[in-house]
Amino acid sequence: MPHSPTATGTGDLPGAGLVPLLTTLLADLLGTEIEPDQDFFAAGGDSLTAIQLCSAAGAQGLELRLADVLVAPTVQQWADLLADRAAGDAPAAASGTAESARVPLTPTLHDFLEEFGSTRHHRNLVGVFRPLPAVGELELPAIDLAALERALARLVARRDSFRLRIRPDGAGWRQESVAAGAAVVPVERYRYEGEPADGPAYVEELASAAQRRLDLGDGPTGRVLAVESPGFTRLVLILHHLVADGLSWPLLVGELGEYYEQERAGLPVELPAAGSFADWAAAAVGRAGRPEARAEQQWWVDQPWEQAAPLPLDHPELRGSSTAAAEVFEWTELDPARTAALAEAVRRRPELTLPDVLLAALAAACDWAEGRPVLLKTVGHGRPAWPGTAPEATTGWFSTHCPLLLPTGGADSAERLAAAVAARTAVGEGGTGFGLARYLGPPEVRAELAARVSWDAAIDFNYLGTLRASAAGPFEELDEPAGRIFDPAHLVPCPIRLTSYLAEGSLVTRWMTSGPLWERSTVHRMQRRYLAALEDLAALLGAETAHPAAVADQADGADHADHDERTTS
Known part of the structure; x- marks a missing residue:
């Protein structure tokens, strides 16, 4: 709170x-x-x-x-x-760029525009909230729209990620930060007349339409929906990914809740200093030109990317049909008792992380590689502690994509785990350097990495940590559907996307796989081997042996799960 x-x-x-x-x-x-x-x-x-x-x-x-x-x-x-x-002397409060200014594109945004250029306006984060009743009361309070609009205006003025705009510029793209007064997050009010039990479906329909009405060039890059009836009230916050990533989201939600409470009470108080995404972007460009960055660029070029095993697609000829709408969502899960034992075993080994265990399990699942490494598209938070920057106090899209050659040739769980640790630790700063090389490096480096590293041949691997509802002051975040976070017609480059997280004590992996490219039997075999490998690793690390959980086929629930990606993506 x-x-x-x-x-x-x-x-x-x-x-x-x-x-x-x-x-x-x-x-x-x-x-x-x-x-x-x-x-x-x-x-x-x-x-x-x-x-x-x-x-x-x-x-x-x-x-x-x-x-x-x-x-x-x-x-x-x-x-x-x-x-x-x-x-000592407290630093002056900062709220990002106050007036219009050119902002360089970061590697993350270059990557985004390369994949989503034609559907760039629809790549969102979304959350559904309801107001909490006052202490001692049961009735849900009405949403104070005037206070909400004032709170949003203060948040937009404070956080320059709301004011970023991206437009085509010749053969490329131009980003700028507009003045605070030129950016608005509109609030739309809807009166719901149906039964409370049917309310979430009504909200999902509204939110789906609203998500398609953001605009990176002219704004807005966020919308708020207020849906009210005597027995049903919801607040939907929709932000383009340009405004926030998974770590920025709870920061913005918390500040909006606090500003809202202040405005309702008539007691506006300024929050501690905020960082500037424009300053961070300038630092990233400067970092790419430093001598140590140049040396790391060569390291990325020297990696044996061509050794990666091709994915065993069942129907590669259907690549053109591999859209977001055709993805199949499935989950594998270790129950809370087994998860706690595994997590405790990892804590006793300071050199290990839970993602290392997941990587080793994935290596075992990729037995089709026949000992060759598998190319992963790993997702990191993208916030190295560079001198003169304050990423922990800044909002925007920082999360990075970095290739990793995952060894699969280990004879047993111990060897696969050691190989996973070695592969992960060989990459500095969570892989931020790859983006600097791929998008901000010398032309010859950019061209070579573009030719040799293709996400079409990669498995997307993401670990989110522990999922928690965002603290929103007078609002409670709900796990309710709000529509697709990007265009259903978008061609998804990675045929397999894995997102793992801890939720309610369980270790969960969400498998998002291309329906056209894979037979379900192929995917389910990988899932069974993955869970069996987690069991072996738990035993190796001293945890109680876990039994693989059943695979839950949730293809129809894809929309419902989409918003969870916000934690780091």
Whole structure:
């Protein structure tokens, strides 16, 4: 829950007083309490959790930076650092670019436009919320549209990712940030007359239509739908991916909820300083020209991409029919008890991460590769702690795509796990350097990587961490459908997309596979081998042996699941 307008900042909290607050924030993220002098990473933390911690601390008025967590990884060190920082001169608040300005395209946006150029306006994140009743009351409150519109205006002024615009420019694209007054997130009000039980379907229909009415060139890049009746009230927040990725989403939702509460109470209070996506974009371009980046560009060129095994597609001739609408959604799952045992085993091995285990399981599932590596399109949060930047306080689309050659030739689970760790750790900064090389490097480097690395031959691999409903102050986020997050006619490059996450204590992997390209029997065989490999890995790491869960075929539920991708994609 975001802090209230009367919450105190670091100036009122000495270092000792910050420890309980930081410990509580961290326990909410890790699912377990740690001691003030316990190493954050040894306790199961990672860079993704570190970014979430910085965002949660920022909502409490604490200026905890990503670099702080990475360099001094204990609660006590953070508390001391924050107390020292509060004793100095506070930096001036920043709210991004105030007036119109040219903004360079980041590698993430180059990648997006390369794939989604013709359908660029429809690539969204969406959430469905309902207002919470006041304490001691049962009736749902009405949505105060005037307060909501004022809150949105303040959020747009604060966050320059709302004000980014992309238009064709000759043979390429041009991005700029427009002035705060030129960007609006419209609120649309609908009166629902049907039965409450049928309300979610009505909201999904409205949201599906609204998602097709965003515009990257002229705006808006976000919409809000307010649907009300005496027994049914919903608020739908639709943002283009340009505005937010999965880590930006809860930050924006929390700030909108806080601004809304302030506007209803008539007590506007400014939030801590915000970072600027325009500044981040400029830093990325500058980073691509540094000597160390040039050296890494050559590393990417030197990788043996041609050794990757081709995917064993059953019907490669149907590639032109492999659209988003033709994807089949299925889930595999380990139950909470087995998941907890596996997670605890990983925590006891500081050199391992849960994604390493998932990679090793995937390697076992790819026995068709006959010992050759498999090309993965891995998804990262895209927020390295570069000097002079504050990615944890900035919203926008940071998440990156990076190729990884996953070894599959291990004789057993132990060898596959070691190979997965080695492959992952060989890539620095979560793979951010690949995007710098592929899209901002010298022309010859860009051309070679474009020719040798194709997502059409890759498996999309994404780990989201723990899924949680976003804290929205007076609103509660619901798991209800809101339509497709991108155009159903969009051609999906990766024939297999895997998204794994922890939800309600279970380790879940969502398989999104091309209906035209695969026979179901081929996909189900991979799923069975994947789950069996997870069982073997759990046993290897000292966890209780788990039995593979059944595969749940949920092709008809694709729309319902789409919005979950926002966590990092």
